[in-house]
Amino acid sequence: NAGVTQTPKFRVLKTGQSMTLLCAQDMNHEYMYWYRQDPGMGLRLIHYSVGEGTTAKGEVPDGYNVSRLKKQNFLLGLESAAPSQTSVYFCASTRQGTGNTIYFGEGSWLTVV
């Protein structure tokens, strides 16, 4: 059971380039999330999804787009990367409802130069 898998783990981008981070979970979870974590800022929610075909904005959505075409996958896209998007990105998933354990991927380290 792989849990939550993120790819790629590391990436260096030039300003203006685009890329997609893939998150895959094999636990049949309804809810999926993308967070970014920066020094001194904690984890901030970018976008989330409560089910296949649905997405919603979180705290810091600007500059990112997401898609949830399949229940097990949640994609995070950067259309035109900026140095301010240099961060560690964590994907997470959980079952529907409150009080359930949140499972995280191992993180994706992104540097924009």
Add this chain to the structure above:
Amino acid sequence: RKEVEQDPGPFNVPEGATVAFNCTYSNSASQSFFWYRQDCRKEPKLLMSVYSSGNEDGRFTAQLNRASQYISLLIRDSKLSDSATYLCVVNQAGTALIFGKGTTLSVSS
């Protein structure tokens, strides 16, 4: 006021010490509460859920005070391996999971 606030620390304690962390949350509609642990350059992992009646797991005790809107984590007999960042997590009505910025603990021998 931030939605979830924690004292960032760092808390530097010797082995065997007892240390307590507090977390406050602003949304009274919050429904569930957790403490997560995060090691350097790793993903957060669940330490324990926090229940209204308080709960204990070995050396760790979590308390919830809904009236005052704060959560606490008590670690007794600290071990070197307890060194990490502890994240307070609040699940508000709906699906938003809100994280505190974390409290850093360093246990020394």
